[in-house]
Amino acid sequence: MELRQLTYFEAVVAHGGFGRAAQHLRIAQPAVSTQVRKLESELGVTLLRRTTRRVELTRAGELFLAKVRAVQDELAAARTDLALLAGGDIGRVRIGAIQALDPFDLSSSLAAFHRRHPDVELVLRPGRVAALLDALDHDHIDLAICPLPGELPEHVTAAHLFTDELVLITAPEHPTATAGALPITALRDEPFVCLPPASGLRARLEQLAADAGFTPRIPFESASLPQLRDLVAHGLGVALLARSVAEAPGRPVAVHQVDPGPVLRPVGLLHRTDRPLVPAAQACRAFLLRSAGAHRRPPHAS
Template sequence: MELRQLVYFDAVVRHGGFTRAAEQLRVAQPAVSAQIRRLEAELGVPVLERTTRRVRLTRAGELVLARARRAFGELDGVRDDLAALAAELRGRVRIGSIQATGPFDLPGALAAFQRRFPEVELSLRSGRLSQLVADLDAELIDLAIGPLPADLPARVSGLPLFTDELVLITAPDHPLAGRGPLPMEALREEIFACLPAGSGLRRLLDQVCAAAGFAARVRYETNIVPQVRELVSHGLGVALLARSVAEAPGRPVAVHPVLPAPIDRPVGLLHLRDRALGPAAQRCHAFLAAWPPARDAG
């Protein structure tokens, strides 16, 4: 089996036929047909069903194509590695991030990027979304990881990375602790702990409480997200937090999904649309967008 056979096979599938595949590959159509026939002869099974109007993958063809495309991906990775080695990618990438990055392992991603591109200087700072956008505008950072609200400024490009559910938390001995999912109305008389006014989390809390017909009484404010959880664990109030923070190691809290429907917060990779990223920042953006790397389940 030759790589050319797999490339021609992939082209036929992507372009819906032998003629268009040949045009894209800039070879004669009989050459494409010949390579597919050789591939099928070597495999001993047909990979395409041919009709007068179209081609369609057989079940064997589906399996072969999936493996072939994984192989193409590995080859692309080899080319990238060699290109990076040859060019010795240099420069700096300044990243800003919210504190709670949920299931996205940002330290692991940055460490992997640094191992692959040791000549690139990375830096990281944390902040709320409003601060991250201001830092992008001021050219203090190149990339940011933050929430993707509906009113994200149009000048900011946001690529989704993950979604974190927002949940209510109470102290383990709170009267509501054993009730499981809760409507916001159940917390009408409660004292809240939260980030300060102006933060995305505070805005979400105010919105969901207003929708439930009351204003949240926030008596405990902190800029440190895990500290919100600590305040609740000591019985000083209740809070709305990302599930990843609520379920993090520490003093116990009771976690309550919000009724009648989960509150999901999408988080993404941000940069300014009208500002070109340098080579190192471009590579870092692509690396983070693809993190964690795909693994072959087989």
């Protein structure tokens, strides 16, 4: 049984005869008659009663016509879905992102994308740089939003989203609290609070300290950036944090630009280049890049 046989049979019924069906299909009438006879032969039943004036459905034909039209409806729906899929209007996009994303408003951007593409399922997962790169490698996410590492794997490409600044923060009563910019060496004997190892922030702190000739002592670790800030506010240590986190609402802290500075942190949108993004992920990536400048939050007041 071939799809064209079903199409020809339905056209004969819809147009009331072989000749009109052939005209509609723009093929020769004998071709329509031949394919319908082959269909009846394969099914072992008579679908149509042929008279000199008209064509009528048999009982078997009535039953079969309902099935044929159901199949045609399913095929039409499939074509529509495939067209939407190809256009990025349906599908699933898995995004991994770091915690600190100001000044880029990811929530607003994803909400705007969802309004434009309501049938695209969005999945958002948090993670640190190493975990996000690993998730890309293992096809657990389609897009990653994270600070740009010094070197990217050959199969990963990045587009710039925004640039944040890393600053030093201390408790308001710390001896350096009223100072302006601080060299990191001014805090070399202080306990630091930081994200766990394998995080981009931890690597940046350790590199800055190494360049200054010391190894930071890190007795306090947390996976939560707000908690790191809160630990500093309570006088338990000092920290290197994104300015957007340091200046977020909460208990007061003293914020210091790194001297010499500023220490900038470019954040990018990453994806694999060794396999194509599905159309929905392509559409989401393009949308996020376009909106990167349109949904920036103003800096928090200190």
